[in-house]
Amino acid sequence: MKKIVATAAILATLVSPALAGVDADFQKAALKCWNRPNVDGEVQKIVWKVEIDGSGLPIDITASTPKPEGGLGKVIVESLKRAIARCYPYRFPAGVYTITIDKDTFGGKSLDPYK
16 A cells, blocks of 8 residues: 555656646746846736646646736747747656746846836
């Protein structure tokens, strides 16, 4: 019985990378390639599920939050999609990883000297 439970736990970790606590590492890896747009105003929260295959290639992105509105939302979404594609190959097991973008991702700072 113990062997079955242990095997199930190992399998769950392999199938669900979030259980292994690698979502933050995946997000960090993806955001290394992100040219964040200069943002004036509040950033709407974006949560995406990114699926990668065994070679580290992103094969699907599914939004878990509504599409941000306005020009700023479109700029953030397009730049983030490019970043995810640009950082290929990812060095993580095949699976689905979460990326969250919100005001904290931008650090609450601005490079605009006329704020």
